[in-house]
Amino acid sequence: MTRKSKVGKSVTRKSKTGRRTGPLARPLRSKKPDAMETLLAASAQALALPVDPAWRAGVKHNLQLILRYAALVEEFALPDDTEPAPVFRA
Amino acid sequence: MTPSLRRCSVLETAAFDFSFRTAADIVAAVGAGRASARSVAEATFARIRACDPLLNSFTALTEQRAFARAQALDDARAAGKPAPPLAGVPFAAKNLFDIAGLPTLAGSKINRDAPPANRDATLIGRLEAAGAVLVGALNMGEYAYDFTGENLHDGPSRNPHDLSRMAGGSSSGSAAAVAGGLVPLSLGSDTNGSIRVPSSLCGLFGLKPTYGRLSRAGTFPFAASFDHVGPLTRSSRDLALAYDIMQGYDPDDPVCADRAAEPVTPLLDRGTKGLRIAVAAGYFSCRSREAVYAIDRVAAALGANRDIDIPQAERARAAAYIITASEGASLHLDRLRTRARDFDPAVRDRLIAGAMMPASLVVKAQKFRRWYRGEVLKLFAAVDAILAPATPCTAPLLGQQTFALGDAALPVRANLGLYTQPISFVGLPVVTVPIPLAPLPIGVQVITAPWREDVALRIAHALEMQGVAATLRPKEF
Numbered sequence: 001m002t003r004k005s006k007v008g009k010s011v012t013r014k015s016k017t018g019r020r021t022g023p024l025a026r027p028l029r030s031k032k033p034d035a036m037e038t039l040l041a042a043s044a045q046a047l048a049l050p051v052d053p054a055w056r057a058g059v060k061h062n063l064q065l066i067l068r069y070a071a072l073v074e075e076f077a078l079p080d081d082t083e084p085a086p087v088f089r090a
Numbered sequence: 091m092t093p094s095l096r097r098c099s100v101l102e103t104a105a106f107d108f109s110f111r112t113a114a115d116i117v118a119a120v121g122a123g124r125a126s127a128r129s130v131a132e133a134t135f136a137r138i139r140a141c142d143p144l145l146n147s148f149t150a151l152t153e154q155r156a157f158a159r160a161q162a163l164d165d166a167r168a169a170g171k172p173a174p175p176l177a178g179v180p181f182a183a184k185n186l187f188d189i190a191g192l193p194t195l196a197g198s199k200i201n202r203d204a205p206p207a208n209r210d211a212t213l214i215g216r217l218e219a220a221g222a223v224l225v226g227a228l229n230m231g232e233y234a235y236d237f238t239g240e241n242l243h244d245g246p247s248r249n250p251h252d253l254s255r256m257a258g259g260s261s262s263g264s265a266a267a268v269a270g271g272l273v274p275l276s277l278g279s280d281t282n283g284s285i286r287v288p289s290s291l292c293g294l295f296g297l298k299p300t301y302g303r304l305s306r307a308g309t310f311p312f313a314a315s316f317d318h319v320g321p322l323t324r325s326s327r328d329l330a331l332a333y334d335i336m337q338g339y340d341p342d343d344p345v346c347a348d349r350a351a352e353p354v355t356p357l358l359d360r361g362t363k364g365l366r367i368a369v370a371a372g373y374f375s376c377r378s379r380e381a382v383y384a385i386d387r388v389a390a391a392l393g394a395n396r397d398i399d400i401p402q403a404e405r406a407r408a409a410a411y412i413i414t415a416s417e418g419a420s421l422h423l424d425r426l427r428t429r430a431r432d433f434d435p436a437v438r439d440r441l442i443a444g445a446m447m448p449a450s451l452v453v454k455a456q457k458f459r460r461w462y463r464g465e466v467l468k469l470f471a472a473v474d475a476i477l478a479p480a481t482p483c484t485a486p487l488l489g490q491q492t493f494a495l496g497d498a499a500l501p502v503r504a505n506l507g508l509y510t511q512p513i514s515f516v517g518l519p520v521v522t523v524p525i526p527l528a529p530l531p532i533g534v535q536v537i538t539a540p541w542r543e544d545v546a547l548r549i550a551h552a553l554e555m556q557g558v559a560a561t562l563r564p565k566e567f
Contacts, residue, residue: 043446047423050430055439062443065504066415069408070451073458076405084456085463085516086315 036060108133109271110563113179113328116274117221120178123167127160127178127223134180134225138272141567145270147247147263149185150192150227156180159223174221176335181275184264185227186234187211187319188308196310197230197260199243199432200425211308212343213277213319213336220335225273228263232434234279234312235418235441236260237287237506238486242434246488249292250564251530255485258288258506264322265292270567275323275332279309281316282414283480283510286522289322290480290533291506293524293561295329295550296322300540301517302347304333305340313417314345316410316514324561326551329521330355333543354544358551365545367394370478370537373403374509376496380532381479384525388477388534391558392549398476401465402458406512409455409462411504415444416452436503463516470539475549479509480522480533513537521546523559531562 040060044051051059108116108130119125135153142148163177183189186196188207195201209215214224229247231239239262240246247262249255250270257266261278265288268276278285280298289296297320304319311317321332337351369389377385389395400406419426419441426445430438469476482505483493492499500508513520518540522533538545553559 039446044442047427047445049423049426049442049445051442052430055430055435055442058435058439059442059446062415062440063446066412066443066447067451069411070447070455072405072408073412073455074451076402076458078454078457078461082457083460084453085459086456 036064039063109137110324111274112325113176113274113323113331114325116179117173117175117177120163120167121173125178127163128157130178130180131156131160131223131225134273138225141270141272144253144566145248145250145266145272146245147229147257147266147270147272148182148226149195149229149244149263150189152189152224152226156223156225159218163221163223176217176331177221179222179275180225180273181217181222181277182224182226182228182264182267182273183211183214183277184230184261184279186230186279186310187214187227187277189214189224189227192227194310195227196234197232197236197241197244200429201310207308209308212305212340214308216336216338217332222275228261228267228276230262230264231260231284232437233418233422234260234281234284235437236503237283238503239266239288240488248488249485250567251293252485253566255487255530256291256490258291258481258485260284261288261322265289265294268292268294268322268324269561269564271563274328275321278320278322279312280318280320280514281312282410282514283507285318285320285322286480286510286520286533286535287506289522289524290531291485293526293531293533294322294324294522295326295524295559295561296320296522296533297329297333297543297547298514298520299333299543300519301514302345303519303541303543304336305343305346307340307342307346311421313414315417316414318514318517326521326523326547326554326559327355327358329550330358330547333547349541352541352544354547357544357548360548362392362549362552365474365549366472367392367475367477367549368396368398368473369394370400370476371397372399373512374400374478377479378483378495380484380527381482383527384532384534385477385479387525387558388523388553391553391556394477398469398473400469400476400512402462403512405458406462406515407508409458410511410515412447412455413452413459415440416447419444419447459515466516466518467539474538474542474545476537478513478535478537480535481506482508484527484530484532509535519543519546521550523550523553524561525558526560526562
């Protein structure tokens with residue numbers, strides 16, 4: 001099932017069976033554990049966030065969940081001129 | 091450990107048992123002089139002391155303040171002044187509402203070190219100005235990032251219908267206290283479903299108004315672009331009474347809309363004739379036997395015989411999840427750096443993950459939100475209200491990790507708000523109505539167009555008048 005975006009690109013949507021028929025993005029959506037570990041370690045360092053080794057599994061699980069949801073949103077094509085929901089007014 | 095069951099009947103020998111009276115009943119009794127505000131306050135604290143060891147719904151009592159307030163009401167009445175619209179009504183607030191003199195815990199350990207609030211939240215001030223009497227602060231899920239009502243620091247609030255079960259979160263104490271007959275009115279907050287989920291699990295009427303309708307000034311935030319506040323009660327009339335008092339612009343909340351109050355109470359009895367009501371299909375159809383029964387019963391009572399598809403609701407829920415994680419992480423980033431060990435691990439791990447999410451994904455989710463809002467608003471050209479389950483199941487057991495939905499086993503903590511998140515994602519007003527099933531109640535969301543709380547409350551009231559929606563008194567209380 002495809003949908004034409006305003007800019008004319010077709011994007012892959014979920015099939016009727018609920019399985020994603022399009023390619024998952026790379027590298028953030030990679031299911032490779034090392035990619036997620038790398039993201040976690042680099043982000044923790046860059047943000048100065050202490051992540052105890054005992055917490056890593058829980059954080060990683062949540063990070064994977066968030067990125068899975070992000071993939072679901074990202075694969076939905078939107079026109080380039082779509083404004084984000086909150087609009088700043090001076 | 092499950093506390094021993096015993097009947098909380100401390101007030102049944104009193105001259106006037108307030109425990110399961112509505113706010114409207116109390117106003118009438120105080121207004122007519124059949125009860126003093128002080129006697130209502132005394133009875134309320136006695137009941138809290140007797141029952142709350144079972145429910146664990148309160149984290150602080152404001153006894154001295156409440157008696158002073160009640161005395162002032164009684165003195166005014168003795169001086170011949172007219173009774174205010176909520177005269178003598180005891181109420182309590184989720185502990186993310188500022189209460190002057192108390193630290194605003196927001197369900198956390200960390201905020202216990204914060205200085206006491208120096209003023210009340212706007213909504214507390216408005217209720218008290220109308221004669222209501224604040225009796226305390228209520229338990230909640232840590233920093234409102236929760237649907238279970240379990241709290242590592244204060245213990246879980248328990249469901250009055252079955253003490254071994256969840257009250258639902260994050261406004262867990264707000265629901266347990268009202269459902270257990272400790273107070274007729276409480277205040278909660280709802281970012282992704284935190285009024286609607288506990289209202290459903292505890293069998294209450296709950297209002298999540300339009301985003302920007304009620305002031306959040308003086309409340310501890312969670313995800314600012316989704317944060318709402320609202321009341322929980324045992325009757326639709328009480329919901330309308332409290333809502334009407336709390337409406338109105340507040341410059342202290344930048345999100346609060348600059349629009350005049352639109353009182354609903356005078357409209358409650360208008361009925362549902364002429365209203366076009368549909369049942370949410372698609373994403374909202376995969377639900378438990380109890381939820382199916384509740385929706386069918388409400389739809390039949392309202393003559394709602396058409397289905398409507400809320401487009402891309404699953405993606406809306408996903409986008410809400412992302413934005414929540416990001417805004418929540420941003421709020422708590424410094425606390426995560428300095429006091430990570432003082433968080434509930436389940437909350438901490440979610441927040442840390444949220445902090446690591448690339449901003450590009452959050453902006454995409456906000457763009458999707460704009461698109462989805464447009465599509466959802468189009469639906470209201472054809473219907474006035476949409477019905478959807480409030481929760482996918484009745485109250486899970488405390489500590490339960492997963493629940494079954496269709497063929498899937500879903501984690502409880504993240505998924506009790508499965509059907510609430512796509513609605514608050516675009517700020518629509520919702521009244522949750524309680525359907526009294528045995529052994530446990532479940533709620534149905536009555537969803538309307540922005541700023542049409544009046545329609546949702548009229549429908550809720552009609553359902554209550556028909557006996558379809560009702561808050562039942564729990565057996566043990």
